Amino acid sequence: xxxxxIKESRYCKNNGQYQQYIVPKAMEKKLxxxxxxxxxKFGFISLENRYEFKVxxxxxxxxxxxxxxxxxxxYRPNGKIKFRNKFWTITNVSxxxxxxxxxxxxxxxxxxx
Numbered sequence: 001x002x003x004x005x006i007k008e009s010r011y012c013k014n015n016g017q018y019q020q021y022i023v024p025k026a027m028e029k030k031l032x033x034x035x036x037x038x039x040x041k042f043g044f045i046s047l048e049n050r051y052e053f054k055v056x057x058x059x060x061x062x063x064x065x066x067x068x069x070x071x072x073x074x075y076r077p078n079g080k081i082k083f084r085n086k087f088w089t090i091t092n093v094s095x096x097x098x099x100x101x102x103x104x105x106x107x108x109x110x111x112x113x
Contacts, residue, residue, distance in 0.1 A: 003103040008070040012041040016083035021076050034080060040071040042083075045109070064091065064113040072106060081112055088112040 017037035024030040045066040067081075079090045092111035097104055 003100055004070040004072075004105045007098075007105060007107075008041055012043045012069055012071075014042050014044070014067075014083060016040060016042055016081050018073055018075070019080040019082070020074055021078040021080070037082065038073055040069055040073060042067045042069040042071075042110075044068075064111060067110050067112060069108050069110070070105060071108075075108055075110060081110070 017039055019037050020035040021032065022035055023032045045068055075090060075093045077090055077093060081088045081090065089112065090110050091113050094109045096107045096109070098107055099105075
């Protein structure tokens, strides 16, 4: 826990809010909804412009990129992240475990679109 706070303060400089995508157990009664916003800090993996060419001869810019964080929240695909006054949808979540002596730190990589 302490090691993750140190890494978060060093590598995660941006503030955002995460809303978990919740699917109720009884789908007949309720529709899926989003939980309350939870603040967290994150960093960008790359800020490169990636280009897609879905329409011939028209150059479009892809809006999908990867962020990382050390905060332990229940990240799921279809969850929402708000930063830069815009909502982004999580498309992929991956976790890596970093060992430092006796400490194991969870490092989350989120692909947002």
